[in-house]
Amino acid sequence: MKCRICGKKPIIYMPHHRLALCKEDFISWFERYTERTIKEFKMFSKEDKILVTVSGGKDSLALWFVLRKLGYEADGFYLHLGIGEYSERSKEKVEKFAQRLKAKLIVEDLKKEMGGIPLLKDITSREACSVCGLVKRYNFNKVARDYGYTVVATGHNLDDEASSLLSNVINWNIKYLGRKYPVLKEEEGFVRKVKPFCKFTEKETALYALLNGIDFIEEECPFSEDASSIFYKEILNRIEEKFPGTKLRFYLEYLRKVYPRFKEEGERDLQPCKVCGQPSPSEICPVCRLREKAVNYLHGHEA
Ligand code: FES
Ligand code: ZN
Secondary structure (H helix, E strand, O other): OOOOOOOOOOOEEEOOOOEEEOHHHHHHHHHHHHHHHHHHOOOOOOOOEEEEEOOOOHHHHHHHHHHHHOOOEEEEEEEEOOOHHHHHHHHHHHHHHHHHHOOOEEEEEHHHHHOHHHHHHHHHOOOHHHHHHHHHHHHHHHHHHHHOOOEEEOOOOHHHHHHHHHHHHHOOOHHHHOOOOOEEOOEOOEOEEEOOOOOOOHHHHHHHHHHOOOOOOOOOOHHHHHOHHHHHHHHHHHHHHHOOOHHHHHHHHHHHHHHHHHHHHHOOOOEEOOOOOOEEOOOOOHHHHHHHHHHHHHHHHHO
C-alpha cells in the first residue's frame, strides 16, 4: 500500500475513505477535512469567538490545537469535576497545553461550587456520567455566555456520536434524536454548540494528537468503566470490522435522512431559571436544584 498523495509508505489506512496516507499527508488531510466539516455544517467563521471545552483527552486538545492552527479565535475552558487524581492530572495536562499554545484558558471548579461528581452521583443516585453530562452542558453554556463567546466547540468524534446514536435508536429516544446534530443553533439563552470532529474516528483524532506531540491524558475517567457508551462503541467496532464504513455511513445517513424528520421533536419549551437565569424546562433549573441539594448535604456534614 502507498500514500495516495506522494506514494511513500503510509502510516494509516482508512477503509471508510479508501484512503492510505503518510504522516505529512495525513496531517494536512486531517486539517483540510476539519475545515470542510466546519463549512459544510456552517459551524462558525473567523469572526466568531469560540470556547473549546477541554478535558485533557486527545480529542478536545487536538480540536483546540487544530482550530488555532486554522486561524480561528479559540480559547479553552476546563471544568474541574472533582474526580480525585484523575481530575488533578487532567487539569495539569490542560494547563501545560494552554501554555504551549499561548492561549487563554478558563478554569472553573465544580468541587468548590457543589461538591464534585462523586458527591453528586451519591446524592442523586443517578449514573455518574449522566449527572456529569448535565453539569457540563450547564457550565459550558454559562461560561460561554458570561465571557461573551458565540460558540461552544466540543471534541466529540465519530465513535462518540455513532455510539450515542445507536443507544438512542435502540431505546427510541425520539426527543434526543431530534437534537442529534453537529450544530445546535443559538436560541434563547443558549450559545451555539458545534462538534467539528464528528466525522473523525477515535483512531484518527488519536493519531493526529500523537503526530503533533500533544500530551494528553490517556487514562479514562474512573466512572467510564461502567458506562454503557463503551459497550455501544465496542458493538459498532465489531460491525465495522466485518463491514468497513458502516460507522460513518450510519451517522451520516442519519444526519441526511432521519434527523430532518425528528427535528421538531427536539424543540423544547424553556424559560429562564428563577435562580440562575439560564434556560430551564422548569421554574428552577435542574442544576440549581442539584446545587441546593449538594450544599445542604455538605452543611449537614460539616455540623
Ligand atoms: Fe464525567 Fe467521567 S468525565 S463522569
Ligand atoms: Zn438555574
